[in-house]
Amino acid sequence: MNEFHNPVLLSESVSALKIKKDGVYVDVTFGGGGHSKEILKKLNKNGKLIVFDQDKQAILENKILDERIIVMNTNFRYLKNCLTSISINKIDGIIADLGVSSFQINTKRGFSFNSDLELDMRMNQSSSLSALEVLNEYDKENLSRILKEHADFNNSKKLAERIVSYRRKKDIQNSNDILNIFEGCFYVPKKNQFFARIFQAIRIEVNDELNALKDLLKASLNLLNPSGRLVVISYHSIEDRIVKTFMKYGHFEAFVKKDFFGNQFHPFTLINKKPILPSSEEMNSNNRSRSAKMRVAEVNKLSNMQFDDV
Numbered sequence: 001m002n003e004f005h006n007p008v009l010l011s012e013s014v015s016a017l018k019i020k021k022d023g024v025y026v027d028v029t030f031g032g033g034g035h036s037k038e039i040l041k042k043l044n045k046n047g048k049l050i051v052f053d054q055d056k057q058a059i060l061e062n063k064i065l066d067e068r069i070i071v072m073n074t075n076f077r078y079l080k081n082c083l084t085s086i087s088i089n090k091i092d093g094i095i096a097d098l099g100v101s102s103f104q105i106n107t108k109r110g111f112s113f114n115s116d117l118e119l120d121m122r123m124n125q126s127s128s129l130s131a132l133e134v135l136n137e138y139d140k141e142n143l144s145r146i147l148k149e150h151a152d153f154n155n156s157k158k159l160a161e162r163i164v165s166y167r168r169k170k171d172i173q174n175s176n177d178i179l180n181i182f183e184g185c186f187y188v189p190k191k192n193q194f195f196a197r198i199f200q201a202i203r204i205e206v207n208d209e210l211n212a213l214k215d216l217l218k219a220s221l222n223l224l225n226p227s228g229r230l231v232v233i234s235y236h237s238i239e240d241r242i243v244k245t246f247m248k249y250g251h252f253e254a255f256v257k258k259d260f261f262g263n264q265f266h267p268f269t270l271i272n273k274k275p276i277l278p279s280s281e282e283m284n285s286n287n288r289s290r291s292a293k294m295r296v297a298e299v300n301k302l303s304n305m306q307f308d309d310v
């Protein structure tokens with residue numbers, strides 16, 4: 001048990017990478033380094049591991065002294081440029097364990113509705129947009145959009161109206177304000193799920209998580225070698241939908257692309273038709289793993305279509 005973060009689906013995800021001893025791998029969500037340490041165990045001295053995390057504290061607190069590791073304290077949406085900057089053009093596998101770490105939830109950044117903290121929610125502490133700006137400055141339409149697009153709320157307009165009318169009387173500052181805003185809006189036995197979705201919508205907006213994920217997936221197509229593996233663990237249905245569609249079609253809409261000559265674009269083979277879930281033992285011992293879904297895809301030999309077209 002790692003106090004910083006207990007890695008989810010650890011052995012399943014690392015074995016899904018099908019690691020070649022001398023291969024080049026990227027862990028785009030380093031966090032407490034749980035997955036990275038396991039990958040390093042499988043590499044020989046010629047193997048390489050490049051890790052990304054946009055949270056400086058995660059990088060500083062979990063240093064791994066190993067010559068085979070290269071650390072990038074930045075958003076994984078810049079994967080391609082960062083790898084180019086260190087002269088790496090092709091890699092053998094990517095692992096992404098999305099979302100926030102337990103450490104981040106326990107910091108005083110207001111990620112959780114169970115503690116009355118100022119609403120910040122930035123994974124990257126030097127980025128400019130915080131939850132306070134989203135909640136106090138976004139107009140009603142924008143608030144409704146994020147509640148709909150980031151948390152599937154069908155009544156997003158009404159919920160956005162609540163936020164706007166509350167803040168006419170008082171600035172929104174902390175988690176308690178959120179609880180007060182939505183008093184009486186939820187079916188009581190589902191209170192926790194309701195607030196988890198509200199917080200999810202705000203957090204995704206603050207960290208631009210869905211666009212970053214799409215940028216990462218697009219970059220993976222050009223970077224992964226044939227037979228390279230893409231392993232993604234997601235924690236809510238919106239992320240999972242994006243990953244599932246991308247692995248199936250190589251882009252973000254559910255249809256098969258064809259080029260001028262009618263060649264179909266099938267960049268990946270899905271290794272498992274259904275997502276892999278944690279065992280019941282893991283779910284019981286690590287609450288955070290309960291919503292995890294892992295998808296694995298392997299890159300096919302290059303098709304006639306240019307991946308740049310995606």
Ligand SMILES: C[S@@+](CC[C@H](N)C(=O)[O-])C[C@H]1O[C@@H](n2cnc3c(N)ncnc32)[C@H](O)[C@@H]1O
Nearest residue numbers: 007029031032033034035053054055075076097
């Ligand atoms: C669930 S934790 C990963 C835990 C890690 N696999 C482990 O075993 O300790 C997710 C981590 O990814 C980072 N992260 C999330 N989105 C990111 C992004 N777009 N770019 C870079 N880091 C990101 C977060 O800051 C967090 O530290």
